[in-house]
Amino acid sequence: MPLKPRDKLPEPARFRILATTDLHAHLFPYDYYADRPTDEVGLARTASLITRARAEVAQGLLLDNGDFLNGNPLGDHVAQNLKVVEKPHPMVRAMNVLGYDAGTLGNHDFDHGLGLICHAAEAARFPVVCGNFSAMPQSLIGQRLAQRVPRWVILSRNIQMPDGRINPLRVGITGAVPPQVHQWAPAQIAGHVQLQDMVAATQRNVGNLRAEGADLIVVLAHSGIGALCPRTGSEHMATAIAALPGVDVIIAGHSHLVFPDPAYPPSEGVDPIRGQLAGKPAVMAGLWGSHLGVVDLDLWHDESRWRFQHQASAVWPILHPERGRTTRPLVHSLSTVLDATYAEHAATLLEIRRPIGLSAVPLNSYFALVTETSATRLVAEAQAAAVARAMRGTPEADLPILSATAPFKAGGRSGPSYFTDIPPGALALRHMADLYPYPNSLQAIRITGAQVADWLEHAANMFCQLRPGEPDQQLIRPEFPCYNFDTIIGLTYQIDLSQPRRFADDGRCIDPQSRRISDLCLNGRPLASDQPLIMATNNYRAGGGGNFPGLANCGPPLWQSQATVRDLLIDHVQNLGIVKGIKTPSWRFRPLAGTSALFETSGAARQRLDDAHGLDLQLVQTTAQGFARFRLRL
Incomplete structure (x- = not known):
């Protein structure tokens, strides 16, 4: 539960939540459309930020907020050759190398069909969740997807306190994707899965997570920030989701923006300076690996329960902020990511030419x-x-x-x-x-x-x-x-x-x-x-x-x-x-x-x-x- 201002507790443990979103199969720092390297994109670059963030704060989670499988020529190449590919999807391979703890689905992950999602989820060494879909009973691929992609999970982590004590922390993770996928990808999902309202589904999932003993709940909302009281059918629901009782941290995405950001327009429930939605810690990490979202929490354990306080939300860029004037990269690519996925990169280059x-x-x-x-x-x-x-x-x-x-x-x-x-x-x-x-x-x-x-x-x-x-x-x-x-x-x-x-x-x-x-x-x-x-x-x-x-x-x-x-x-x-x-x-x-x-x-x-x-x-x-x-x- 959040810490009240009057509470006086001993020194806390720092817990860092790292998040990527809307990677869209951008692994290498490469522009496949122009057929040239670029400093502006690539999980291989973001991986260096992940390494740095973990070196600063060892205890935490690395999460992905969806739209990771599709969205560039490399993703298309993998999807088109899925039936002859025995190895895991290169995005999943890279995420396994980096030790992701959990992820969710975005709307574009459905673009090439449910088989691609199943293939990815089965190879992932981390749970992929989606809290607002259900499988149609007559669909074998829908049932297979439901088995591989649960509505929520609880991750158990042992947290070392400053005094040396070890206390178990149960982190509940759920996700949500815009139900407009019904309209955007009908051929891929019709008759196989049904998608529900993001806010209502998250409310149910948060209740289930609390009932199962989750101490801290993080929502991976593949959704734009939106209004505190959005119009019916909006695809931008992150603020409304953050306002739900029981939600502790929210990861937003989908709209390819950066949050917190002083340039982001403030509105009711949206604090672009502190990085909060409805008073809850929040981040949105741009697109294509351009940024790493970082949420720092201070944790206290007292009488068999956890309390936390939001310390900071930030987005770390891979490129100098004035990227129009300079392309000076702030980080280099992590070789382990490049090595693990080079074969698909090389095959994509042959295809695009x-x-x-x-x-x-x-x-x-x-x-x-x-x-x-x-x-x-x-x-x-x-x-x-x-x-x-x-x-x-x-x-x-x-x-x-x-x-x-x-x-x-x-x-x-x-x-x-x-x-x-x-x-x-x-x-x-x-x-x-x-x-x-x-x-x-x-x-x-x-x-x-x-x-x-x-x-x-x-x-x-x-x-x-x-x-x-x-x-x-x-x-x-x-x-x-x-x-x-x-x-x-x-x-x-x-x-x-x-x-x-x-x-x-x-x-x-x-x-x-x-x-x-x-x-x-x-x-x-x-x-x-x-x-x-x-x-x-x-x-x-x-x-x-x-x-x-x-x-x-x-x-x-x-x-x-x-x-x-x-x-x-x-x-x-x-x-x-x-x-x-x-x-x-x-x-x-x-x-x-x-x-x-x-x-x-x-x-x-x-x-x-x-x-x-x-x-x-x-x-x-x-x-x-x-x-x-x-x-x-x-």
Whole structure:
């Protein structure tokens, strides 16, 4: 139980909880998309921080908060070759080497199916828990997963006190994953497992852990921080979970942010300075091994019970904080991790270098938030071509086909190097993975003109509302993910930034009179609200990802691909022979006289102004983080 301020006890024992999250199969300090080493990522680098943290405080736990199996070309390579691989997953092998004590599942761990999770959990020399799922009785793979991944565990540790006494400590560990996995990965889990509400499930698990004698309870919440009282269905529930009675420490993740952090906005229940959620110790350790979360507790044992006090929460980076200005690493890679996983790294390098085709133009995302790019257009055209083939001979064959896609790498909170930049010339598999990093499938859904208009209205949440006639206003809303900024080919339209947002980010209509999307046309004519259409989009979006309004009313998909969007993109590029760029973007901002806005992109964008399609841009400065800040005159 937490220590009360008036309690007077002898010298405590220090107990250190270390946490990683959202590793996404980043083992080596290597950028597989650019095919070059990097100082910014890699569990091998984080491992050096783990070694240092343990040297300072010997007693504690090392935990992982999920999304560890999938998320980069190495993870894809392992998943695709799982049936011929007898060794443990390289992420598990590395975690075994480092002596992890427990872990949980993240939503992306389900991307390649339940068999991959079972394979990993069976090889792990530590328990993998998930507290809000249950297996369907008729599913053999679901039952196998439930046997390997319990809802909670209790870890027993002997704690040496400063006076030399040894006392047993029972640490309860449970985890939670967003139940939206039902919508994000339906093909992988439908009929096999069911996911429950994270808060309600954690409350039950905490009660069970206390009943079984847990002295200290740590929740591995693969969830963003969120509000103390979040909206129903939010995927960001860590603060609400922390507020549950009986929860002592919470590890957050999923949103790829860092906490504690003075730059994190404080709110009710969220203390970004002390590192507390609902008054409980908390950390969120970034992504891809960029940080190690560290929670220090002081423990007292008195009359057969434990008491504790939160000493500190911190996140230790692997790179100098101003990574845009310098790539000076703070640590080196741990050789034992590199040696244990080198075979898969080498095999991945061979795979990503496989030739695919040629491009006559650069494919980058430097200006993907202010105009359509050749990169997003290529993906959208690949999707449209696949749907057109699938619709042949069907009753919907004559309907117009639209295609929605978004830029996945556009800087923001992921930093000034997080952009796609593919030069003209030979295209390899790594470039296809750069353009489309996720293993989504493609769906064709029937939709109306009115639903398309609302789709674009929600995507326009990317932007702040501008005051006409004023200079240098902020253009981008940093809290809106770039992967939700869908653009749609097959139409032309304008975005009027003088108008307020029609929808909240959670999909609620907050201003029914507002319309940012104007001049919405199909084949040069205004799009009728009742016009039937076919939309090509990924299964994440069609399943509700991003909270786009109206998609729940579209009915079941007309078609879903067996191949991933990336594989369809590869086929499309091979059929093209040579990729050619776009001449006229599908959309643009509505002109606003005397108005300008500021946005940030990569410093390399200064040499790519031709890709901005004639936008009136002026470089203003290079920020301390390494972004190039541009002025856009509207």
